[in-house]
Amino acid sequence: MTTLGTASAAPGEIDTGRLAVGETRDGSQFGLPVAVINGANEGKTLYIQAVSDGDELNGLGVIKRVVPQLAPEEISGTILVVGLVNYHAFQVAEHRNPIDDTKMNRAFPGNESGTSSERIAAAVFEAASRADLILDLHQGSTSRMINETRVRCGKRHRMHDECLELAKVFGCGHILDQKGPDGQLARAAPDEGIPTIDPELGGCVGWDEASIQYGVDGVFNVLRYYGFLDGEAEFEPQTRATGFDRYGAPNGGIVTFKKELGEEVSPGETLFEVTDVFGTLKAEVTADRSGIFWRSRRLPQVATGEYVCSVGINIDEY
Structure with missing residues (x-):
């Protein structure tokens, strides 16, 4: 029993x-x-x-x-x-x-x-x-x-x-x-x-x-x-990834992602843009390292410094 x-x-x-x-x-x-x-x-x-x-x-x-x-x-x-x-x-x-x-x-x-x-x-x-x-x-x-x-x-x-x-x-x-x-x-x-x-x-x-x-x-x-x-x-x-690069918003505004979940990321590629409510570009954030676009916030609006997304890094196959 x-x-x-x-x-x-x-x-x-x-x-x-x-x-x-x-x-x-x-x-x-x-x-x-x-x-x-x-x-x-x-x-x-x-x-x-x-x-x-x-x-x-x-x-x-x-x-x-x-x-x-x-x-x-x-x-x-x-x-x-x-x-x-x-x-x-x-x-x-x-x-x-x-x-x-x-x-x-x-x-x-x-x-x-x-x-x-x-x-x-x-x-x-x-x-x-x-x-x-x-x-x-x-x-x-x-x-x-x-x-x-x-x-x-x-x-x-x-x-x-x-x-x-x-x-x-x-x-x-x-x-x-x-x-x-x-x-x-x-x-x-x-x-x-x-x-x-x-x-x-x-x-x-x-x-x-x-x-x-x-x-x-x-x-x-x-x-x-x-x-x-x-x-x-x-x-x-x-x-397999062994860590994350996390990205925050350098400016407040509306986020538009340029990568889809699971996509490979190369250094210098654009991850997301921040615009004002009228669509004027305020910031463009690029990847620091190679990896996989792993996670992102759900809501588009962000304040300065707020979390936006994560890239899985140190990638290999297991």
């Missing part, structure tokens, strides 16, 4: 329930939606979570589509799922937990006696720590961004190669291989010896079906490659 919160499944069974993580402001207990898919045969354990940031919904779209397709009698091993992590932010469609104004993916491994975010992080980290592999499904918030997978442990970490392999198996097409900030699940879990990746499934308001499909395909590729499901995993070369 495998249990996660109130979900409990014997081999060959699936169950859903709630993982209690605290009380709301009216004193009512609340819990995160969880699922246990306990395969009929023995095998590894995979942990999947989504909505660590409350406005990043593509991961939830992946879980919504994947779980109904999982037949426990066909699975070897166990899949543990937390459908949404940042409960309070999800309820109000905000990025950060409004209870403590915290970005949840900076709170791991958590503290069961700490702030709201730390307590939630501690509860889900306990579940994640039972796994052999971890998928932490994200997106580029509400910015426009390519589909990519992040390896956040750093190249010198003992788990780096295993995390990079998992990223290639997930197969979004692009990988960011760069050490992440403290408190990320993809930083904390490798310290416990668990290969972990942070798929960033595009960037949008609400959710995007194309990016969700990348995530669905990635999950099933992982399930096949690591022996949860029968069948051959599919592989394609991944474009």
Whole structure:
């Protein structure tokens, strides 16, 4: 019998329930939606979570589509799922937990006696720590961004190669291989010896079906490659970056992009222009280095110094 919160499944069974993580402001207990898919045969354990940031919904779209397709009698091993992590932010469609104004993916491994975010992080980290592999499904918030997978442990970490392999198996097409900030699940879990990746499934308001499909395909590729499901995993070369050049607006005004997401960028090429409201050119911003046009703001209006776009740099094929 495998249990996660109130979900409990014997081999060959699936169950859903709630993982209690605290009380709301009216004193009512609340819990995160969880699922246990306990395969009929023995095998590894995979942990999947989504909505660590409350406005990043593509991961939830992946879980919504994947779980109904999982037949426990066909699975070897166990899949543990937390459908949404940042409960309070999800309820109000905000990025950060409004209870403590915290970005949840900076709170791991958590503290069961700490702030709201730390307590939630501690509860889900306990579940994640039972796994052999971890998928932490994200997106580029509400910015426009390519589909990519992040390896956040750093190249010198003992788990780096295993995390990079998992990223290639997930197969979004692009990988960011760069050490992440403290408190990320993809930083904390490798310290416990668990290969972990942070798929960033595009960037949008609400959710995007194309990016969700990348995530669905990635999950099933992982399930096949690591022996949860029968069948051959599919592989394609991944474009890897190890950092970003970030560009801000030298003037306020209206931005017009000259590059599309995923396009190659050469030094000196124009990335974007800034005009006034009547279309008069105020600034033209060019690339400092070669790379891939990776991410951009969604709204066209900018103030002086405001973030506009990012170019992935130090590109190779993996």
